[in-house]
Amino acid sequence: MVNSRWTWEENKQFEDGLVEFAGDCPNRWERIAARIATKTAAEVEQHFAVLLDDVAAIESGVIELPEYDESDGFRSPESRKSPNRSEKKQVAPQRKVARPWTEDEHRLFLIGLEKYGKGDWKSISRFMVKSRTAAQVASHAQKYYARQEKEEENKKRRSIFDNTIAETSSSLASNLCR
DNA sequence: CATAGGGTTATTG
DNA sequence: CAATAACCCTATG
Numbered sequence: 001m002v003n004s005r006w007t008w009e010e011n012k013q014f015e016d017g018l019v020e021f022a023g024d025c026p027n028r029w030e031r032i033a034a035r036i037a038t039k040t041a042a043e044v045e046q047h048f049a050v051l052l053d054d055v056a057a058i059e060s061g062v063i064e065l066p067e068y069d070e071s072d073g074f075r076s077p078e079s080r081k082s083p084n085r086s087e088k089k090q091v092a093p094q095r096k097v098a099r100p101w102t103e104d105e106h107r108l109f110l111i112g113l114e115k116y117g118k119g120d121w122k123s124i125s126r127f128m129v130k131s132r133t134a135a136q137v138a139s140h141a142q143k144y145y146a147r148q149e150k151e152e153e154n155k156k157r158r159s160i161f162d163n164t165i166a167e168t169s170s171s172l173a174s175n176l177c178r
Numbered sequence: 179c180a181t182a183g184g185g186t187t188a189t190t191g
Numbered sequence: 192c193a194a195t196a197a198c199c200c201t202a203t204g
Contacts, residue, residue, distance in 0.1 A: 098185035098200070119193065136186085138193070143184060 003038065006047060010036055014047060015110050016148075051111065101140060105129055109140060 006014070017032030025031065029041040029048075036044070101109075112128030121141065125134040132140070 095199075096186060100184075121193075134192090139186065140184090142195075147183090 004043070006039075010039065014039075014044065015107070017044075018048075018110060018114055019148075101132075105131060106140075109137065109144075112137075113141075 013036045014032065017035050021028050021031050029045040033039050033041040033044045039047075108128045109124065109132075112124035115128070116123040118141070121134040121138040125132055125137045129137055
């Protein structure tokens, strides 16, 4: 092994690979490793084993994610609004204030996806991302997949606006002198 | 100061 | 229930 350290970028590619090539995918580690220039299939497989160990540790309660205080989950209209303005639509200030996902939560989410499959938000919430409800997990998944699709599109579809001056002028030149 | 991103809530299958 | 749409707040350029 040349370098056993995993950078943030490598980890991200690894996690994306886990999702793209599902658990029963043949040659899984090879294919994931193909996406990570600096890692071999063996290293990927080993990295996954470590991940499972972490999961075991989390599940046995060694690591505890902070459980969010839900009592403070509601927005107070006074908290940030200028008291000056006359009331316009004081409809339902009952919406919960958004709590951004932490990196750890997201990691657990990906592992849960791995273990219970896309769609079983209930199990993922109950056994992996205990700090989030099933609805929150589903919502997170929705955004997660939407974003992935968007990135995929950006890679695939090229607009003419992506052309650089260099490319444009060179092809222009070759087209002009037929 | 508009808007993309990322959350929650409502609606639908 | 899950999937999807609508909605909404906030960070950011």
